[in-house]
Amino acid sequence: MYPVTEQDSQLIRDELGKLLKTVHFANSKRYPALLIYVVEKTLAGKSDELKERILGIEVFHRSSDYDTNSDTVVRVAAGEVRKRLALVYHEGESEHLIHITLPAGSYVPEFFRGDSQQKPTAPVPVAPVTDQQTPQPLIDEPTTGAASAWFRTPSWMGWKPAAALTLIALAVGFAFLFRASNRKTSVDLFWQPVHASLNPVIICPGALVRSADTPSGMVMAKRTDDYPFTSIATTVSLADVVRSFSMNQTKFIVQPASTTTLADMREHPVVLIAAYSNEWTGRIQNDLRYRFAPEPARQIYDAVKPSTTWMRPANLPLNEEDDFGIVARFHSKLTDNLVVLIAGIGKNATQAAAQFVTTPRYLDLLNLQSKDWASKNVEVVLKVKVIDGKNGAPTVEAVFVW
Numbered sequence: 001m002y003p004v005t006e007q008d009s010q011l012i013r014d015e016l017g018k019l020l021k022t023v024h025f026a027n028s029k030r031y032p033a034l035l036i037y038v039v040e041k042t043l044a045g046k047s048d049e050l051k052e053r054i055l056g057i058e059v060f061h062r063s064s065d066y067d068t069n070s071d072t073v074v075r076v077a078a079g080e081v082r083k084r085l086a087l088v089y090h091e092g093e094s095e096h097l098i099h100i101t102l103p104a105g106s107y108v109p110e111f112f113r114g115d116s117q118q119k120p121t122a123p124v125p126v127a128p129v130t131d132q133q134t135p136q137p138l139i140d141e142p143t144t145g146a147a148s149a150w151f152r153t154p155s156w157m158g159w160k161p162a163a164a165l166t167l168i169a170l171a172v173g174f175a176f177l178f179r180a181s182n183r184k185t186s187v188d189l190f191w192q193p194v195h196a197s198l199n200p201v202i203i204c205p206g207a208l209v210r211s212a213d214t215p216s217g218m219v220m221a222k223r224t225d226d227y228p229f230t231s232i233a234t235t236v237s238l239a240d241v242v243r244s245f246s247m248n249q250t251k252f253i254v255q256p257a258s259t260t261t262l263a264d265m266r267e268h269p270v271v272l273i274a275a276y277s278n279e280w281t282g283r284i285q286n287d288l289r290y291r292f293a294p295e296p297a298r299q300i301y302d303a304v305k306p307s308t309t310w311m312r313p314a315n316l317p318l319n320e321e322d323d324f325g326i327v328a329r330f331h332s333k334l335t336d337n338l339v340v341l342i343a344g345i346g347k348n349a350t351q352a353a354a355q356f357v358t359t360p361r362y363l364d365l366l367n368l369q370s371k372d373w374a375s376k377n378v379e380v381v382l383k384v385k386v387i388d389g390k391n392g393a394p395t396v397e398a399v400f401v402w
Contacts, residue, residue, distance in 0.1 A: 009043050012111055015098040023189070023375045024084035024196050027331045027338060031084060034059050034077050038109050039100065050107040076267070078107060080198045087196055186363035189374035190329060191244065193338055194269050200251040202270045203241055205234045206277030207256035220277050221258040228258045233347030234274050237354035241271055241342070244358045257281075265335040274350050275326075275343035284339055287332055289400045290381050298345050300324050300381060302398075310381060310397060312345055323384050324397070325349030327357055330377035344382075352384035352394040362394055369399040377402050 016039050019025055025032045037059050038050055055074045056062040062071065082102045089099055099112035184192070194201055207221035207228035221228035230238070238254065245252050255264070257278045264270075265280070275281045275292045285291045293299045299311035310324040325344030332339045342357060344350035356362045366373045366380065379400045385392035 011098050012039065012043060012100070015096060015100055018096070019085070019088060019100065021375070022088050023192050024087055026375050027193050027329075027377060029331065030060070030077050030336055031081050034074075035081050035085075035100075035102075035109075038102070038107055042109055047108045052107070055107060074107075076199065078102060080196075083198050084196050185360040186366065186374075187244065187358060187360050188248075190357055190363055191248070191250075191340075192374070193329070194271070194340060195248050195250045197269045197338070199268045200253050201245070202260060202264055202268045203238060203245075203252050203254045204257050204260045204270050204272050204278070204280060205230045205238050205254070206274030206281075207258040208277050220279060221256070223258055225258060228256050230256065231274075231277065231347060233351050234277065237273050237342060237350050240354040240358045241273070262335065265332075265339075266337055269338040269340070270335075271340045271342065273342050273354070275345065278343065281341060281343055284332055284334060285341070287330055287334070287339075288326075288328055288341075288379055290326055290328075290379055290398065292326070292343065292345070300326060300345065310345075310383070321386055323347075323349035323352070323386055325353040325382045325384070325394075326379065327353045327382060328377075328379040330379065344384075348386045348389075348391050349382065349384055352391050353382055355391075356380070356382055356394045365396050366399065369396065370401045373399075373401050 016036065019035070020032050025035070034055065037055070041047060041050055052068050052074045053066075056066055056068065056071070057064055060073050060077070062073070068074070082104065085101055089096065097113075101110050101112065102108075103110060207225075207230060208218045209221045209225045209228055211219035242252070242254070253268070257272070257274075257280050260270070260280060270280075272278055272281050272284065276295065276298065281292065282294065289303050290300055291303055293301055293309075299309050301310075302308035312323055313321045323344055323346045326341055328339070328341040330339055330341075331337070340357070342350065342353045344353055366378065370376075370378070380396055381398040382394045383397050384394045
């Protein structure tokens, strides 16, 4: 095993800092905590302490006698970290002097020499430096005198200038085409943290049951209700999300709000569809600035400026009035996991919200509001014009990024 110099350790920490700012880690607390811990322990020469039980106690605050067979928090989190690291380096949107990986079946990270032209081929494990060892740099240092490996003249420079220029032109052309083919749409960026999940995503639509006690003849389903159902509007919204997930080969489970538990939402990212028929929307929205007011006051309000509200006009029929909804993607404090909210005051805004998060030209509107929304929590208030019961295009009323 090769020791590293203090300079190499700093390069690794710089790479760690870069990773933590990516969309794959910035919106989570659990996975960055594990990655930081295992990297720092390894750099300190204490990789022998990276065992499942110790990680559960030190990183996830489990008791010293917790059952690792029934509580798989470490294994699940490590699997997510492996997948997210792979996604960062596969996307190749920026150069990485160092590559950090977490090998399958191990909690000890490995560090690779990065290369802007190709992926590294061999790991460089880290061991503590002893007095008898001469530190060997992780990255080759330039030598004095003769040209170093970093600055050696490429062999093709001895070719005729025309041939060299032709090769350069071809290389630039292929690079441009490759980058264009891999350019992400705003829909890709919005759903990227969800697609990166190791566990299947729970798509959680609102659930209803029949009731003679309400003017609509329906009421939000409870856990004790045997036959909950979803509305047509919620089903249409669900279909939009399912189609988007299928195109990206994202694993998902459809599970109504009335049967979804807090334990489910802690282990899986969740997409909540609908507001007043989905009990989890009301419970989870305390993390948000823009929120749905409780019944019977069906409206959206600004928790920072409560006097700011959005509501459907009371003097127009339902099939002619404006409707308002919320789209949000955020890391929930309640579940310590990712939540996407797609909901409206009425059915039209719920459908418009689903169209908004699955259509590039609508999500592109966020670029006008914030350039870094893709890597942070984001919430949007939408307005949709309704004519003869049909939706117009959704427009953005307010955006909050944090």
